[in-house]
Amino acid sequence: MVAEKGFFEKVYEIARHIPYGRITSYGAIAKCLGTAGSARMVGWAMNSSGKFPDVPAHRVVNRKGLLTGKHHFDGTNLMQQLLESEGIEVIGNQIQEFEKLFWNPIKELS
């Protein structure tokens, strides 16, 4: 059948739908893609998000709400600053009220 969209594109598509001031987890996206368990690939795709300005990688964190990928951004606190810029409180790489700000792609995009 028709060639499916690349794994990366699927990730980007969802990431692009993340609303302002909201965040989601890699696993949530992975599940939405149907590749639950391969959450690592989601993060891997994000690694190439630098080529896609439409992909707010800073809004994607791990399931603990920890900014595990902040180290991959340009600066050291760039990711945190971006999140705080959207009204998200971040302390020590940990998003405050993570569950409250969590945006479930499966529920919203289903």
Added chain:
DNA sequence: ATTCTGACGTGGG
């Protein structure tokens, strides 16, 4: 081709 790593998640203790 093989090997290792990696922005994760889940399960068991």
Added chain:
DNA sequence: CCCCACGCCAGAA
């Protein structure tokens, strides 16, 4: 919550 181990699969060396 913590720690440990396994699975996952794409890409780089």
